[in-house]
Amino acid sequence: MTASRDKSGRPIVVVTGMGVVTSLGSGKADNWAKLTAGESGIRTITRFPIEGLKTTMAGTVDFVPVEPFTSTDLSERLADIATEEAVAESGIGSKGDFPGPLFLAVAPIEVEWPQREELGRAITETDFDYDAILRVSGGGRYTAYHRRFLFGSVADHLAEVFGTKGSPISLSTACASGATAIQLGVEAIRRGETDAALCVATDGSVNPITIRHRRRCGRSRRTATAS
Amino acid sequence: MTEEKPSHPGSTEVWITGIGLASSLGEGLDANWEALNARRINVDEKGFAPYVVHPLAPVNFDSQIPKKGDQRQMEAWQRIGTYAAGLALDSAGVKGNKEILGRMDMIVAAGGGERDLAVDSTILNLEAKGNSAPGFLNERLMNDLRPTLFLAQLSNLLAGNIAIVHGVTGSSRTFMGEEPAGVDAARIALARIAAGQSDIALIGGSQNGERKDLLVLYEFGDFNLRDKFAPVWARQKNAGFALGSAGAFLVIESRAHAEARGAKPYARLSNVVSDLSHRKRPGEITATLEKLWSKLGRLEDKGAIITGATGAEPVTSEERGFLGGHPDFPVRATGTMFGHTMETQFPLGLALAALSLSRGTLFPPNDPTGLEVEMSRPPTQIVVVGAGHWRGEGMALVEAIK
Numbered sequence: 001m002t003a004s005r006d007k008s009g010r011p012i013v014v015v016t017g018m019g020v021v022t023s024l025g026s027g028k029a030d031n032w033a034k035l036t037a038g039e040s041g042i043r044t045i046t047r048f049p050i051e052g053l054k055t056t057m058a059g060t061v062d063f064v065p066v067e068p069f070t071s072t073d074l075s076e077r078l079a080d081i082a083t084e085e086a087v088a089e090s091g092i093g094s095k096g097d098f099p100g101p102l103f104l105a106v107a108p109i110e111v112e113w114p115q116r117e118e119l120g121r122a123i124t125e126t127d128f129d130y131d132a133i134l135r136v137s138g139g140g141r142y143t144a145y146h147r148r149f150l151f152g153s154v155a156d157h158l159a160e161v162f163g164t165k166g167s168p169i170s171l172s173t174a175c176a177s178g179a180t181a182i183q184l185g186v187e188a189i190r191r192g193e194t195d196a197a198l199c200v201a202t203d204g205s206v207n208p209i210t211i212r213h214r215r216r217c218g219r220s221r222r223t224a225t226a227s
Numbered sequence: 228m229t230e231e232k233p234s235h236p237g238s239t240e241v242w243i244t245g246i247g248l249a250s251s252l253g254e255g256l257d258a259n260w261e262a263l264n265a266r267r268i269n270v271d272e273k274g275f276a277p278y279v280v281h282p283l284a285p286v287n288f289d290s291q292i293p294k295k296g297d298q299r300q301m302e303a304w305q306r307i308g309t310y311a312a313g314l315a316l317d318s319a320g321v322k323g324n325k326e327i328l329g330r331m332d333m334i335v336a337a338g339g340g341e342r343d344l345a346v347d348s349t350i351l352n353l354e355a356k357g358n359s360a361p362g363f364l365n366e367r368l369m370n371d372l373r374p375t376l377f378l379a380q381l382s383n384l385l386a387g388n389i390a391i392v393h394g395v396t397g398s399s400r401t402f403m404g405e406e407p408a409g410v411d412a413a414r415i416a417l418a419r420i421a422a423g424q425s426d427i428a429l430i431g432g433s434q435n436g437e438r439k440d441l442l443v444l445y446e447f448g449d450f451n452l453r454d455k456f457a458p459v460w461a462r463q464k465n466a467g468f469a470l471g472s473a474g475a476f477l478v479i480e481s482r483a484h485a486e487a488r489g490a491k492p493y494a495r496l497s498n499v500v501s502d503l504s505h506r507k508r509p510g511e512i513t514a515t516l517e518k519l520w521s522k523l524g525r526l527e528d529k530g531a532i533i534t535g536a537t538g539a540e541p542v543t544s545e546e547r548g549f550l551g552g553h554p555d556f557p558v559r560a561t562g563t564m565f566g567h568t569m570e571t572q573f574p575l576g577l578a579l580a581a582l583s584l585s586r587g588t589l590f591p592p593n594d595p596t597g598l599e600v601e602m603s604r605p606p607t608q609i610v611v612v613g614a615g616h617w618r619g620e621g622m623a624l625v626e627a628i629k
Contacts, residue, residue: 052365108381110339110340111440116351119443120351121355131439134439138447151403151405152403152408152617167502167619171400171403172383172401184400187419190422208364209372
């Protein structure tokens with residue numbers, strides 16, 4: 001029998017389920033087949049017009065329908081798909097009842113251009129300033145956007161769907177976010193707070209703004225692991 | 228409703244040894260303490276009318292962020308946070324101590340970057356005048372946005388700036404997610420030190436509440452306090468929160484680590500617990516708070532409560548129901564004096580709890596409704612309560628060190 005504790009007496013942490021959705025495809029089998037066949041998920045962007053942009057290619061996931069599109073909604077859908085695969089493989093808990101906390105790496109969230117343009121169209125005056133945008137925002141017309149563009153909204157959704165326990169943590173440490181999510185899960189198990197943790201990283205944030213400004217390390221991966 | 232096993236408080240005692248505060252009431256502990264005792268409130272009803280905000284008091288950023296170049300490349304919320312973090316390190320006596328700072332862990336509760344309001348308004352105006360060709364938005368974004376702007380908008384840049392300016396270079400984590408981010412930053416940092424995974428940590432957050440793009444987000448849900456300021460407990464007829472500008476940071480460390488370097492503690496951070504009520508039925512928040520209360524540990528008869536109650540509904544009424552069940556604990560709502568500082572509200576509550584315990588007295592009530600009452604004897608325990616305007620419930624037990 002294999003020991004369940006390490007030399008320091010801490011629980012040994014193992015990975016029992018993984019899920020992945022990337023620009024190559026959905027699921028570990030599909031991704032592995034395409035990866036080993038030498039395929040690349042990087043392609044010309046079709047999600048939005050690229051006229052005038054210097055960056056025209058990205059590893060976008062275009063086979064997951066999100067309507068109306070926001071980066072945050074796509075991130076949420078990708079997290080759903082990857083988490084479902086991971087939890088199913090691990091066979092842990094029961095449907096909607098994951099027996100541990102959620103640690104989620106997620107890109108910073110803000111109101112996006114389609115929604116901002118919707119506000120702009122609701123303004124009747126000409127030559128308006130930001131105060132006019134603020135004035136049309138209330139009154140219940142855009143209540144759904146409050147929930148959507150809260151930083152905690154993706155974690156909130158996942159916690160509810162997968163029934164994770166306690167306060168879910170949304171974290172952002174740029175390219176280290178995914179590793180930090182796993183680290184938080186490992187530490188919680190080692191402290192004996194929980195027997196299992198759901199560690200998820202999601203990023204569907206290719207949009208004109210991020211393409212304009214992002215000159216950073218690659219952020220096209222979407223993975224989830226349950227350990 | 229969901230539940231998590233509590234962390235294991237008490238295995239290693241954890242002390243609060245540093246506090247840094249910059250708020251609408253002033254910079255530093257003495258200025259904030261004096262303002263609280265004078266029941267002073269700094270509120271602006273005109274600058275963002277009809278919305279009410281608590282603007283940052285004048286701050287000498289140079290004293291904590293000496294390089295003007297560093298200040299320039301930060302947005303306001305990052306300057307406020309980097310400044311307050313520096314105050315906390317000073318107060319803990321570790322400023323410039325490379326050996327300690329090099330292994331000091333950091334968990335920052337952060338919101339997001341600030342929009343360029345002029346660019347946004349210009350683009351929407353031009354679109355309203357018929358500029359809707361494909362590629363129009365791209366062209367404007369390529370031409371109008373400063374290339375550095377997006378990087379400046381990343382949430383983890385506050386932690387990045389604290390690392391650069393103050394040299395805090397242990398592990399660095401940034402939690403997002405509104406109010407619960409501040410609770411969980413404290414919870415995780417405490418759990419790590421209590422379990423021997425860390426010796427010393429810097430925790431906290433900051434917010435620039437004087438932001439129209441933030442007001443837009445909360446206006447979607449009609450959460451902003453409008454027209455006229457009222458204390459948190461007196462907002463039933465005009466519910467909402469007034470955004471506040473503030474930075475609040477704490478240095479926490481194991482008792483052994485603090486004693487070894489001769490550090491003087493403000494208070495003991497005994498426990499932090501949190502939960503996520505899905506808030507689908509009336510009474511869920513009250514029940515969740517009651518459950519967290521029962522997990523705090525042994526409560527004696529000289530306790531008080533400092534809450535980050537927002538003034539938004541239905542959560543504030545549900546919290547009032549919970550507080551009504553604990554009439555022996557005098558209550559103070561930080562939202563009345565500081566406004567709602569979102570991710571920072573819980574660290575702010577921790578800071579004020581530690582400060583009150585170290586000064587041997589709770590600051591006076593500031594509430595015409597009578598919910599807050601005088602506390603004549605010195606508190607020995609303060610429970611910090613945080614129930615988010617939309618999601619998240621948290622609580623901490625902070626205790627006097629005798």
